[in-house]
Amino acid sequence: MPEMTVIEAVRDAIREEMERDSKVFVLGEDVGKRGGVFLATQGLIDDFGESRVLDTPLAEASIMGIALGAAFRGLRPIPEVEFADFVWPTINQLIGEAARTCYGTNGAVPVPLVVRIPYGGGIRGGLFHSQNVETHFFHTPGLKVVAPATPFDAKGLLKSAVRDNNPVVFLEHKKTYRLVRGEVPEGEYTIPIGIADVKRQGSDMTVVSYGLTLHYCLEAAEQLSLEGVNVEVVDLRTLTPLDTETVLESVKKTGKLLIVHEDNITGGVGAEIAALVAEQAFEYLDGPVSRLCGLDVPTMPFAVNLEEAYMPDTDKVVQALRKLAAY
Amino acid sequence: MAQTKPRAGRKSGGNSAKAKATSKASQALPGSLTPEDLVEIFTRMVLARTTDERIWALNRQGKVPIAASSQGHEAAQLGSLLAAEKDGDCFLFPYYRDLALKMAAGLTPTQVMLSFMGKAGEPYSNGRQFPLQGADLPNKIIQISNVVSAGLTQATGYALGCKMLGEKTVVLVYFGDGGTSQGETHEAMNFASVHGLPIIFVCENNRYAISVPQAQQMAIDDISSRSAAYGFPGFSVDGMDLLQCYEATREAINHARNQGPVLLEMRVERFMPHTTDDDDRRYRPADEVEAARKFDPIITIGNILIEQGTLDQKKVDDIKAQAQQAINEATDAADAAGLPDVSTIHDMVYAP
Numbered sequence: 075m076p077e078m079t080v081i082e083a084v085r086d087a088i089r090e091e092m093e094r095d096s097k098v099f100v101l102g103e104d105v106g107k108r109g110g111v112f113l114a115t116q117g118l119i120d121d122f123g124e125s126r127v128l129d130t131p132l133a134e135a136s137i138m139g140i141a142l143g144a145a146f147r148g149l150r151p152i153p154e155v156e157f158a159d160f161v162w163p164t165i166n167q168l169i170g171e172a173a174r175t176c177y178g179t180n181g182a183v184p185v186p187l188v189v190r191i192p193y194g195g196g197i198r199g200g201l202f203h204s205q206n207v208e209t210h211f212f213h214t215p216g217l218k219v220v221a222p223a224t225p226f227d228a229k230g231l232l233k234s235a236v237r238d239n240n241p242v243v244f245l246e247h248k249k250t251y252r253l254v255r256g257e258v259p260e261g262e263y264t265i266p267i268g269i270a271d272v273k274r275q276g277s278d279m280t281v282v283s284y285g286l287t288l289h290y291c292l293e294a295a296e297q298l299s300l301e302g303v304n305v306e307v308v309d310l311r312t313l314t315p316l317d318t319e320t321v322l323e324s325v326k327k328t329g330k331l332l333i334v335h336e337d338n339i340t341g342g343v344g345a346e347i348a349a350l351v352a353e354q355a356f357e358y359l360d361g362p363v364s365r366l367c368g369l370d371v372p373t374m375p376f377a378v379n380l381e382e383a384y385m386p387d388t389d390k391v392v393q394a395l396r397k398l399a400a401y
Numbered sequence: 402m403a404q405t406k407p408r409a410g411r412k413s414g415g416n417s418a419k420a421k422a423t424s425k426a427s428q429a430l431p432g433s434l435t436p437e438d439l440v441e442i443f444t445r446m447v448l449a450r451t452t453d454e455r456i457w458a459l460n461r462q463g464k465v466p467i468a469a470s471s472q473g474h475e476a477a478q479l480g481s482l483l484a485a486e487k488d489g490d491c492f493l494f495p496y497y498r499d500l501a502l503k504m505a506a507g508l509t510p511t512q513v514m515l516s517f518m519g520k521a522g523e524p525y526s527n528g529r530q531f532p533l534q535g536a537d538l539p540n541k542i543i544q545i546s547n548v549v550s551a552g553l554t555q556a557t558g559y560a561l562g563c564k565m566l567g568e569k570t571v572v573l574v575y576f577g578d579g580g581t582s583q584g585e586t587h588e589a590m591n592f593a594s595v596h597g598l599p600i601i602f603v604c605e606n607n608r609y610a611i612s613v614p615q616a617q618q619m620a621i622d623d624i625s626s627r628s629a630a631y632g633f634p635g636f637s638v639d640g641m642d643l644l645q646c647y648e649a650t651r652e653a654i655n656h657a658r659n660q661g662p663v664l665l666e667m668r669v670e671r672f673m674p675h676t677t678d679d680d681d682r683r684y685r686p687a688d689e690v691e692a693a694r695k696f697d698p699i700i701t702i703g704n705i706l707i708e709q710g711t712l713d714q715k716k717v718d719d720i721k722a723q724a725q726q727a728i729n730e731a732t733d734a735a736d737a738a739g740l741p742d743v744s745t746i747h748d749m750v751y752a753p
């Protein structure tokens with residue numbers, strides 16, 4: 075199988091879906107000639123033309139509203155928000171309108187759009203190029219939220235997202251774009267939205283994560299295996315709908331759970347999973363449900379040491395797992 | 402594919418009679434400026450350019466994670482700043498491309514370098530933010546973020562606040578051509594006009610929003626013409642001409658203080674890629690920047706000063722050498738400086 079990076083997988087998925095279905099089109103800032111600031115749409119304008127690869131004016135509210143309107147007409151837009159940090163002008167259209175459209179029309183108006191959002195930090199982006207925005211969408215029924223960690227998952231899930239008739243928030247961690255390589259099969263495949271993936275089998279503890287931090291969890295699990303502790307690593311891949319079954323099954327097997335994410339700890343995805351496990355797997359627990367997450371500050375700072383202090387990393391996951399193992 | 406128009410082919414002045422009048426006067430100093438003023442602003446411009454170039458080099462060495470350059474925008478930034486400074490009661494909401502403006506407003510080279518390296522004591526955010534982003538209140542500057550056009554409604558609110566308090570402050574808010582597409586830009590101008598607020602909307606139009614040329618951002622040539630829809634005056638000036646920018650801003654300050662908002666479009670050139678992360682060869686004709694560099698304000702002002710006999714070539718060279726020296730020292734100082742104390746990470750999430 076050929077190896078590729080996350081950004082290449084994203085690009086392949088968009089291209090294949092555009093080839094498959096002429097209703098699929100891309101719009102956003104710099105997505106045309108420049109090929110996107112991260113080059114996710116590189117080359118598309120040459121092959122599909124300006125009518126299906128739209129360089130928009132610099133205005134996110136309209137990017138989202140116009141994508142939504144085109145979806146009403148039956149097209150399948152893939153709007154790009156250049157950085158997650160600039161998603162806020164879209165919130166009226168995305169959380170306010172798109173998320174409520176199917177429910178509010180009793181199913182008469184489906185919303186087949188995928189908004190791609192490069193997110194996350196650890197790249198010296200400071201307060202306005204590092205944001206984790208997933209919780210706001212995770213909290214909103216009517217949106218599907220996908221957050222892959224590997225090229226294989228990114229490609230398969232993005233293709234499913236394009237074919238979905240619901241608004242999908244597709245979160246691509248910027249740091250994984252070129253850092254994470256992996257095998258991707260040639261030819262057509264999709265991965266269903268809403269199914270988590272056990273990325274490493276283990277019997278002693280469960281660690282649940284998604285996006286960049288998933289990789290830190292895998293590295294940490296490797297280290298703990300040298301200490302004789304077998305850690306199971308669950309990659310959520312999709313945040314909404316949440317695959318509660320896979321999480322509960324793993325926790326019931328291991329009795330211990332650590333949740334790791336980069337987003338702020340308070341009210342985050344981890345809090346929801348902790349509540350779920352407390353409600354539905356209480357009698358299986360063999361230690362406190364634990365979280366290792368971003369600090370409760372408004373985004374990680376710019377200075378290198380402050381950014382490190384904010385970010386979960388492999389060492390921090392190892393420490394948290396050891397602490398949990400001691401129970 | 403929409404093309405950007407080369408500078409030489411552009412009609413100058415836009416919808417502005419004033420721009421035409423002042424462009425002729427460029428060689429002679431406007432009445433309110435002395436030769437010493439011009440030397441002073443030239444010196445600051447050279448310092449800003451030298452800093453900018455050094456920052457770019459430091460980025461390539463891995464010492465500065467990111468930078469947006471003000472090269473090519475200096476005449477617009479410093480011309481307007483000079484007018485604001487002479488007025489004495491202006492407040493600024495710059496944007497991320499305003500390095501020259503922020504420096505000239507009162508930072509030392511060392512403070513600038515601390516900021517770009519994310520070191521302790523950096524004046525805008527103590528290392529929390531992107532370089533020179535946050536606030537520099539001693540120099541009357543607020544720039545919370547690099548979110549395009551987020552500052553426009555804030556600046557309008559600031560002007561409203563000044564008016565409510567009976568102050569005479571005039572607010573200058575800076576943004577690019579790209580920023581004019583944001584809905585909030587419209588909302589800010591509309592509100593400012595309804596309330597006759599003392600605010601100047603300064604658009605540094607370099608005809609690109611990263612890679613997207615002006616013709617794909619809007620179907621008009623003169624951004625200043627938008628002001629008509631709000632019912633206040635708008636002018637387009639040659640943003641490569643410091644004296645024109647100074648004069649236009651001086652008049653705009655007067656107007657804003659007494660009659661309400663003004664939209665000032667300053668037509669500039671972006672000499673560098675969008676940021677240190679950008680590769681503009683993907684979207685920009687190679688000869689475009691080369692042609693634009695003929696209008697480099699550093700050269701223009703240097704020549705004016707020499708022609709007028711205010712400086713000779715040796716003095717111009719001295720100014721440049723002094724700037725190099727200052728930046729060398731600043732770089733060393735910032736290099737040696739410490740990082741912010743990690744324990745501060747939880748500080749100031751809320752006001753004390």
Ligand SMILES: Cc1ncc(C[n+]2csc(CCOP(=O)(O)OP(=O)(O)O)c2C)c(N)n1
Nearest residue numbers: 160498547548549577578579580609610611
């Ligand atoms: C709301 C928002 N969307 C996108 C971006 C990413 N971005 C940064 S600068 C820029 C282009 C801005 O162009 P312009 O306003 O013309 O200013 P210039 O950089 O040319 O001076 C874009 C799209 C951003 N910072 N904020």
Ligand SMILES: [Mg+2]
Nearest residue numbers: 577578609610
């Ligand atoms: Mg621009």
